[in-house]
Amino acid sequence: MNGKATTTRTKLERGRSALGPALELVHTGRAPTRAVLTSELGVTRATAGAVAAELEALGLIRVDSSPGSAAGSQGRPSHRLAVSGTGPVALAAQVHADGFRAALVGLGGRIVATAPGCVAVMADPAQVLGEVVAAGAQLLRDTGLRCVGAGLAVPSAVAEPEGTALNPLHIAWPAGAPVREIFAECVRETGITGPAFTGNDVNLAALAEHRHGAGRGAQHLLCVATGHRGVGGALVLDGRLHSGSSGLALEVGHLTVNADGRPCHCGGRGCLDVETDPLAFLTTARREPGPEESLLKQAGDLLRTEYDDAAVRNAAEELIDRLGLGLAGLVNILNPDRIVLGGLHRDLLDADPERLRAVVADRSLWGRSGSVPILPCTLAHNSLVGAAELAWQPVLDDPLAALT
Amino acid sequence: MNGKATTTRTKLERGRSALGPALELVHTGRAPTRAVLTSELGVTRATAGAVAAELEALGLIRVDSSPGSAAGSQGRPSHRLAVSGTGPVALAAQVHADGFRAALVGLGGRIVATAPGCVAVMADPAQVLGEVVAAGAQLLRDTGLRCVGAGLAVPSAVAEPEGTALNPLHIAWPAGAPVREIFAECVRETGITGPAFTGNDVNLAALAEHRHGAGRGAQHLLCVATGHRGVGGALVLDGRLHSGSSGLALEVGHLTVNADGRPCHCGGRGCLDVETDPLAFLTTARREPGPEESLLKQAGDLLRTEYDDAAVRNAAEELIDRLGLGLAGLVNILNPDRIVLGGLHRDLLDADPERLRAVVADRSLWGRSGSVPILPCTLAHNSLVGAAELAWQPVLDDPLAALT
DNA sequence: TGAGTTTGTGCCGCAACTAAACAAACTGCG
DNA sequence: CGCAGTTTGTTTAGTTGCGGCACAAACTCA
Numbered sequence: 072m073n074g075k076a077t078t079t080r081t082k083l084e085r086g087r088s089a090l091g092p093a094l095e096l097v098h099t100g101r102a103p104t105r106a107v108l109t110s111e112l113g114v115t116r117a118t119a120g121a122v123a124a125e126l127e128a129l130g131l132i133r134v135d136s137s138p139g140s141a142a143g144s145q146g147r148p149s150h151r152l153a154v155s156g157t158g159p160v161a162l163a164a165q166v167h168a169d170g171f172r173a174a175l176v177g178l179g180g181r182i183v184a185t186a187p188g189c190v191a192v193m194a195d196p197a198q199v200l201g202e203v204v205a206a207g208a209q210l211l212r213d214t215g216l217r218c219v220g221a222g223l224a225v226p227s228a229v230a231e232p233e234g235t236a237l238n239p240l241h242i243a244w245p246a247g248a249p250v251r252e253i254f255a256e257c258v259r260e261t262g263i264t265g266p267a268f269t270g271n272d273v274n275l276a277a278l279a280e281h282r283h284g285a286g287r288g289a290q291h292l293l294c295v296a297t298g299h300r301g302v303g304g305a306l307v308l309d310g311r312l313h314s315g316s317s318g319l320a321l322e323v324g325h326l327t328v329n330a331d332g333r334p335c336h337c338g339g340r341g342c343l344d345v346e347t348d349p350l351a352f353l354t355t356a357r358r359e360p361g362p363e364e365s366l367l368k369q370a371g372d373l374l375r376t377e378y379d380d381a382a383v384r385n386a387a388e389e390l391i392d393r394l395g396l397g398l399a400g401l402v403n404i405l406n407p408d409r410i411v412l413g414g415l416h417r418d419l420l421d422a423d424p425e426r427l428r429a430v431v432a433d434r435s436l437w438g439r440s441g442s443v444p445i446l447p448c449t450l451a452h453n454s455l456v457g458a459a460e461l462a463w464q465p466v467l468d469d470p471l472a473a474l475t
Numbered sequence: 476m477n478g479k480a481t482t483t484r485t486k487l488e489r490g491r492s493a494l495g496p497a498l499e500l501v502h503t504g505r506a507p508t509r510a511v512l513t514s515e516l517g518v519t520r521a522t523a524g525a526v527a528a529e530l531e532a533l534g535l536i537r538v539d540s541s542p543g544s545a546a547g548s549q550g551r552p553s554h555r556l557a558v559s560g561t562g563p564v565a566l567a568a569q570v571h572a573d574g575f576r577a578a579l580v581g582l583g584g585r586i587v588a589t590a591p592g593c594v595a596v597m598a599d600p601a602q603v604l605g606e607v608v609a610a611g612a613q614l615l616r617d618t619g620l621r622c623v624g625a626g627l628a629v630p631s632a633v634a635e636p637e638g639t640a641l642n643p644l645h646i647a648w649p650a651g652a653p654v655r656e657i658f659a660e661c662v663r664e665t666g667i668t669g670p671a672f673t674g675n676d677v678n679l680a681a682l683a684e685h686r687h688g689a690g691r692g693a694q695h696l697l698c699v700a701t702g703h704r705g706v707g708g709a710l711v712l713d714g715r716l717h718s719g720s721s722g723l724a725l726e727v728g729h730l731t732v733n734a735d736g737r738p739c740h741c742g743g744r745g746c747l748d749v750e751t752d753p754l755a756f757l758t759t760a761r762r763e764p765g766p767e768e769s770l771l772k773q774a775g776d777l778l779r780t781e782y783d784d785a786a787v788r789n790a791a792e793e794l795i796d797r798l799g800l801g802l803a804g805l806v807n808i809l810n811p812d813r814i815v816l817g818g819l820h821r822d823l824l825d826a827d828p829e830r831l832r833a834v835v836a837d838r839s840l841w842g843r844s845g846s847v848p849i850l851p852c853t854l855a856h857n858s859l860v861g862a863a864e865l866a867w868q869p870v871l872d873d874p875l876a877a878l879t
Numbered sequence: 880t881g882a883g884t885t886t887g888t889g890c891c892g893c894a895a896c897t898a899a900a901c902a903a904a905c906t907g908c909g
Numbered sequence: 910c911g912c913a914g915t916t917t918g919t920t921t922a923g924t925t926g927c928g929g930c931a932c933a934a935a936c937t938c939a
Contacts, residue, residue: 088894088895088896089895089896104917105917105918106916106917106918109917114896114897115896115897115898116917116918116919117896117897117898117918117919117920117921118895118896118897119918120917120918120919121895121896144905144906144915144916145905145906145907145914145915145916146904146905146906146914146915146916146917147903147904147905147915147916147917147918148904148905148916148917149916149917149918150917150918228841230841230843237841238841290720291719291720304808308712308717313712314810315695315809315810315811316694316695316810316811316812317810317812317843317844318810319807319810319840319841319843319844320808320809320810321808321810322807322808322810322840322841323807323808325804325807325840326804326808327731327734330731330734330735331734337840338838400729400730401808403723403726403727403729404708404724404725404726404727404730404805404808404809405719405724405808406718406719406720406721406722406723406724406725406726407719407720408720408721434742436723436726436729436741437632437634437641437642437723437726439634439721439723440721440723492925492926492927493926493927508886509886509887510885510886510887513886518927518928519927519928519929519930520886520887520888521887521888521889521890521927521928521929521930522926522927522928523887524886524887524888525888525926525927548884548885548936548937549883549884549885549936549937549938550883550884550885550886550935550936550937551884551885551886551887551934551935551936552885552886552935552936553885553886553887554886554887
């Protein structure tokens with residue numbers, strides 16, 4: 072009728088301007104100075120200066136105009152760049168078998184505040200998520216910080232594009248629960264500003280490790296981690312999470328790593344899931360497994376404190392061999408340039424790094440692929456930080472548009 | 476000294492301007508008209524018009540200004556866009572067990588000319604590649620077309636960034652031969668214009684199928700194909716080939732698909748490689764395998780012509796089950812939204828599509844992942860077309876810069 | 880024939896950048 | 910101390926790719 076919507080196009084489809092890339096560089100710590108920013112961005116000093124000034128005006132970064140101290144090389148010292156300490160934050164939430172956790176996370180993966188305790192997980196997703204969001208909202212009120220959005224990490228595959236949690240094995244939720252929708256609704260209701268996102272915890276941990284942890288600088292990062300039960304995987308390609316066409320990629324738990332191993336609920340035998348998780352370790356080491364929600368801790372403690380015990384050591388070596396076989400299979404298919412391990416797998420790596428590396432090298436096809444660096448994860452709450460990354464992403468893509 | 480190289484930056488790091496994306500849309504047949512180009516590109520009609528005019532001026536596309544015939548809907552009919560029939564071409568080359576092949580390939584994957592016969596492959600890579608390039612150069616002289624570059628497909632993994640052919644099982648080349656360098660040298664020596672590229676044949680076939688064949692429109696395309704011996708895989712993510720951090724991704728041949736299967740040279744048992752390739756089919760069907768360089772044809776003919784024979788049928792079903800198991804494993808890890816099969820796998824799919832789909836659905840974790848469409852490849856010479864895609868890529872990325 | 884709809888084009892202007900010249904801040908050497 | 914040499918920050922003046930119109934063109938439908 073009015074013929075107005077004819078030529079109006081958003082044009083924001085591809086991130087224009089160097090603002091986003093510049094913020095990402097500072098965010099991931101790859102641009103400590105304006106000079107580095109200039110070269111990393113491939114723009115002139117004039118542009119880099121303008122971009123840095125604009126990001127500072129938005130309250131996202133700090134530019135230390137003070138005469139730099141540690142110079143080192145010749146020439147005029149460059150002004151240092153850092154994420155703002157008082158800028159906006161993302162609300163990060165995580166649900167797991169032990170309970171839940173809420174935190175405020177600033178740029179650079181800096182955890183600003185964490186919600187105190189954790190209570191037991193209840194059956195109803197809406198109730199749990201309501202409590203997490205309420206805890207986060209309280210943190211926001213306490214600190215008075217601006218919120219750019221919210222992210223949630225759940226211990227289950229999240230189907231795209233619906234955002235339903237498939238097979239949440241380790242928490243008592245119904246399969247197919249629309250967690251993304253529920254979470255978004257809770258966030259809206261609570262009056263928290265910004266969009267809400269939901270993702271799988273291992274995926275988000277991988278994202279966080281890639282940006283702020285052991286995966287920094289990797290081009291093709293593979294992460295594998297255990298929770299209390301089962302094994303999860305994630306892949307970060309060129310800085311972006313690869314979660315497949317419907318969010319179900321990297322379901323690595325059912326790779327066969329033992330031809331005549333334990334039966335698995337998937338119908339197969341000897342799956343990575345049932346051969347290398349904490350429960351597998353405890354039973355292989357002939358220990359009585361405790362309650363489900365503490366298997367990871369129990370297994371990790373056992374591995375660290377009783378590695379002298381022959382049964383423990385043998386169990387560890389058996390699991391390392393199985394894990395190595397699984398990793399080698401993944402290396403053959405994905406050819407990553409770095410592998411980061413979490414959960415019990417991280418502890419197994421720490422226990423005998425050489426053995427694991429040798430198995431992977433031996434069982435992967437090409438010698439060079441076998442020499443992939445395998446590292447333990449380094450971030451304390453990587454899933455939580457990863458959840459915050461989801462909320463930060465729109466800001467990283469286009470700071471001006473995201474902060475209106 | 477002169478202080479000239481200080482602020483000079485290429486700036487071409489990210490493709491600017493809509494020229495490249497526009498050409499890619501026409502190239503892949505996704506922009507049949509200027510109106511579609513406008514919406515797909517997300518720009519105004521003014522911009523789309525200017526872009527189309529510029530691409531036409533470069534001789535890359537044709538704009539039919541004639542009053543369009545088949546309109547269909549209301550309004551002024553849009554001018555039709557098509558790749559130019561007389562524009563430049565890419566030189567495509569392929570080496571395989573049977574010999575080699577050279578062709579000229581225009582935009583849109585259109586094969587303009589093919590070198591006549593094929594001679595037997597000799598031991599020395601330099602000699603073979605010299606002959607292929609010479610054949611291609613002859614085609615260029617005959618047609619008088621401009622050449623944007625050259626691409627080569629080899630039946631072996633190509634290590635990045637060196638460009639060496641690892642384990643060229645099926646041709647009598649030394650392992651680690653620097654094929655990329657040799658090919659580039661031949662191209663340079665012959666006076667062919669433009670850069671030279673080399674890639675794995677299955678990877679390139681996948682790229683071609685994604686742009687012009689059965690994989691069109693897929694976001695996450697998985698291709699699996701057999702040659703005469705062994706199995707290759709490839710993945711195209713968001714239109715770009717994913718070949719891993721060192722070119723060795725998708726080595727799918729050693730997925731275990733039969734716990735107590737045939738021994739494989741990798742040290743394992745029951746690998747996809749030895750359980751589902753043409754030789755495996757012939758022996759399972761109790762047929763005498765012919766010479767190595769005709770196994771694929773022999774197996775395919777047998778499957779098509781003697782499917783009534785119980786031994787043939789049983790062998791086919793056994794291979795389909797094994798292949799399905801392998802594909803299911805890949806689906807769990809990669810979660811593609813389409814699978815395209817080539818070589819004998821394509822014939823197996825044609826023989827009993829329902830059986831293969833059922834096995835994949837049954838053995839992959841999530842029902843929805845199991846319902847991935849599985850299609851036969853549709854391009855006649857997909858590796859060859861894919862090799863040309865390599866050479867076209869710089870033009871697609873930035874037509875102005877690539878054509879000077 | 881005229882209203883409605885969709886597409887092509889010319890013109891203006893903006894936003895994001897480059898290029899070039901200059902100023903500033905540091906090191907090192909005589 | 911002073912001065913060359915080096916690197917970084919800033920200012921100013923273009924350049925360019927593209928959006929936003931306004932209008933013309935080509936077709937359908939009533």
